[in-house]
């Protein structure tokens with residue numbers, strides 16, 4: 001989204017930005033893949049979490065993982081044009097989309113299909129996010145910074161453990 005002239009004014013070459021996108025984006029992408037994979041595994045295999053998950057909860061995680069794979073696959077196409085020229089097309093396209101420029105799609109008409117797939121799914125995520133848990137990204141959780149530290153712990157037992165001295169609270173009996 002950053003206008004090209006900003007990079008030029010800062011002396012950041014297109015090639016440097018392209019290589020940066022591949023290396024930094026690649027590392028971040030692999031890390032997100034590992035984290036996202038763990039979250040998907042948890043949501044899919046933990047019986048309690050699976051039971052309380054809606055279709056959208058599971059689907060949005062799967063879509064994000066797919067988007068990550070597509071993003072990582074674009075790296076192989078990017079390696080073929082490390083001068084950064086191809087990347088300037090995406091910048092023009094993104095700025096065109098966000099400023100409602102008619103015909104912005106023309107900027108990326110000749111890019112590799114893997115990029116188009118990634119952009120298509122990316123825009124699809126924008127479309128569905130209000131109907132999924134992703135909408136929480138719009139909340140500003142400032143209250144969490146100031147709330148007192150507490151942890152709610154519930155016992156699974158409905159009644160205190162019986163002891164010889166009579167019923168006592170579970171944590172007291174554990175320390176005996």
Ligand code: HEM
Nearest residue numbers: 021022025026029064067068071072074078087090122123
């Ligand atoms: C509308 C939303 C999105 C757009 C327009 C978009 C666009 C792009 C573009 C143009 C590239 C290629 C960069 C280059 O090498 O020149 C790219 C790469 C990548 N994208 Fe996305 N993307 C979007 C959403 C996402 C999301 C949600 C994820 C993660 C779930 C993601 C993960 C990646 C990764 C890992 C790469 C490869 C590393 C890199 O080149 O930086 N993208 N994306």
